[in-house]
Amino acid sequence: MTSDAALLDYLLRLADNGLVLAQRLGEWVGKGPVIEEDIASTNVGLDLLGQARLWYAYAGEVEARIKGTGRDEDVFAFRRDAHEFRNLLLVEQPNGHYGDTIARGFLFDQWHVLLLRALAGSTDDRVAAIAAKAAKEATYHAERSADWVVRLGDGTGLSHERMQQAIDGLWMYTGEMFAVDAGEEALAAAGIAADARALKDPWDAAVGAVLAEATLERPADGWMQSGGRTGRHSEHLGHLLATMQFLPRAYPDAKW
Amino acid sequence: MSKEWPLWEVFIRSQHGLAHKHAGSLHAADAEMAIRNARDVYTRRNEGVSIWVVRSSDVVASSPGDREALFDPAQSKVYRHPTFFPMPPEVKNI
Numbered sequence: 001m002t003s004d005a006a007l008l009d010y011l012l013r014l015a016d017n018g019l020v021l022a023q024r025l026g027e028w029v030g031k032g033p034v035i036e037e038d039i040a041s042t043n044v045g046l047d048l049l050g051q052a053r054l055w056y057a058y059a060g061e062v063e064a065r066i067k068g069t070g071r072d073e074d075v076f077a078f079r080r081d082a083h084e085f086r087n088l089l090l091v092e093q094p095n096g097h098y099g100d101t102i103a104r105g106f107l108f109d110q111w112h113v114l115l116l117r118a119l120a121g122s123t124d125d126r127v128a129a130i131a132a133k134a135a136k137e138a139t140y141h142a143e144r145s146a147d148w149v150v151r152l153g154d155g156t157g158l159s160h161e162r163m164q165q166a167i168d169g170l171w172m173y174t175g176e177m178f179a180v181d182a183g184e185e186a187l188a189a190a191g192i193a194a195d196a197r198a199l200k201d202p203w204d205a206a207v208g209a210v211l212a213e214a215t216l217e218r219p220a221d222g223w224m225q226s227g228g229r230t231g232r233h234s235e236h237l238g239h240l241l242a243t244m245q246f247l248p249r250a251y252p253d254a255k256w
Numbered sequence: 257m258s259k260e261w262p263l264w265e266v267f268i269r270s271q272h273g274l275a276h277k278h279a280g281s282l283h284a285a286d287a288e289m290a291i292r293n294a295r296d297v298y299t300r301r302n303e304g305v306s307i308w309v310v311r312s313s314d315v316v317a318s319s320p321g322d323r324e325a326l327f328d329p330a331q332s333k334v335y336r337h338p339t340f341f342p343m344p345p346e347v348k349n350i
Contacts (some may be wrong), residue, residue, distance in 0.1 A: 001265050034261070034283060034298055035285060036282050036284065036293040036296065039296050039300075040293065040296035040297075043296050043300055144292060147288070147289070147292065151285070179268070215262075
C-alpha cells in the first residue's frame with residue numbers, strides 16, 4: 001500500500017467517525033430530554049459534521065493524487081455503501097436512552113480528544129491544522145459528556161443502574177479504538193498518523209477517573225468487537241445510511 | 257423536590273461589548289450546567305466571550321404596579337440631560 005493510499009484510508013476513518021456520530025446525534029433533534037440538551041447535542045453533532053467535511057475534503061485531494069480525480073464530500077457521504085465506511089463500530093451503535101447516548105459519546109470523546117491532540121503534531125500540515133481546530137471542539141465535547149456521566153452515574157439509584165448498563169454494554173466496542181494495522185503503523189512511523197496504541201493508557205486513566213467520580217465500575221477488558229475500520233459493520237450502520245442517504249439516492253443531484 | 261430544573265437568567269458579554277447583556281433564560285440543574293447550557297444555547301453563533309448566569313428566583317424586580325411612582329416623575333426633567341453645554345467641534349465621541 002502506498003503511503004497516499006494508507007493516508008486516504010486513515011482520513012476516511014477520521015471523517016466517517018464524525019459523519020456517523022453526527023447523524024446519530026441528529027436523530028435526537030426535537031426529541032431531547034430537555035430543549036437545552038436538544039440544542040447542546042445538536043451542536044456537538046454539527047461540530048463533528050464540520051470536522052468530517054474537512055477530513056473528506058482532504059481525502060478527496062489525496063485520492064486525486066492517486067487516481068487523477070477525487071470524490072467530494074457529498075459522494076463520500078451519500079454514494080458509498082456500508083462496507084465502504086471506515087468508522088468505529090462504537091459510533092454507529094443506536095442512541096438507546098439518553099444515558100446510552102451519553103455513554104457512547106463519553107467513551108468516544110475521551111479517545112477523540114487524545115487522538116486529535118496527538119494529530120495536531122502531525123508532520124502532515126493539513127492533518128495538523130484540521131486536528132488543532134477540531135481538538136478545541138472535542139475538548140468541550142469530552143467535558144460535557146463526562147459531566148453527564150458523573151451526574152447520571154452519581155445520580156439516583158435508577159440513573160446509576162442505567163448508566164452502568166450503558167457503559168457495560170458499549171465497552172466491547174472500545175478495543176477497536178486502539179488497534180493499529182499495517183497502513184496506520186507506516187503512517188505513524190512517518191509521523192503523519194498518531195499511534196493509537198499510545199492512546200490506551202491516557203484514555204484508561206481519563207475514563208477511569210470519570211467513572212470513579214460517577215461511582216461507576218470500570219468494566220474489565222474482555223473480548224472486543226472490531227471490523228468497523230475495515231468496513232465490517234454491525235447491521236445498525238445500514239439502517240443509519242438508509243435514512244441518511246435516502247434523498248440523494250432517490251433524487252440524484254437534487255439541489256437544495 | 258420539584259421535577260422541573262430551576263430557571264436561570266443568562267447574561268453574555270459580546271466580543272466588543274463592555275458589559276454583560278441579558279440574553280435570555282434557560283433551565284439547568286445547577287450553576288455549572290447553567291453555564292454549559294448557556295454556552296450551547298446562546299453563544300453558538302459566536303456571540304460571546306463571557307457568560308454570567310443567575311437564578312431567576314434571585315432576581316429582584318421592580319413591580320409593574322409601581323411604574324407611575326417610579327418612572328413617570330423622570331419624564332419632565334429635561335434639565336437632567338447634559339444637552340445644554342456647547343461642545344467644541346474638536347471633541348468627538350461624546
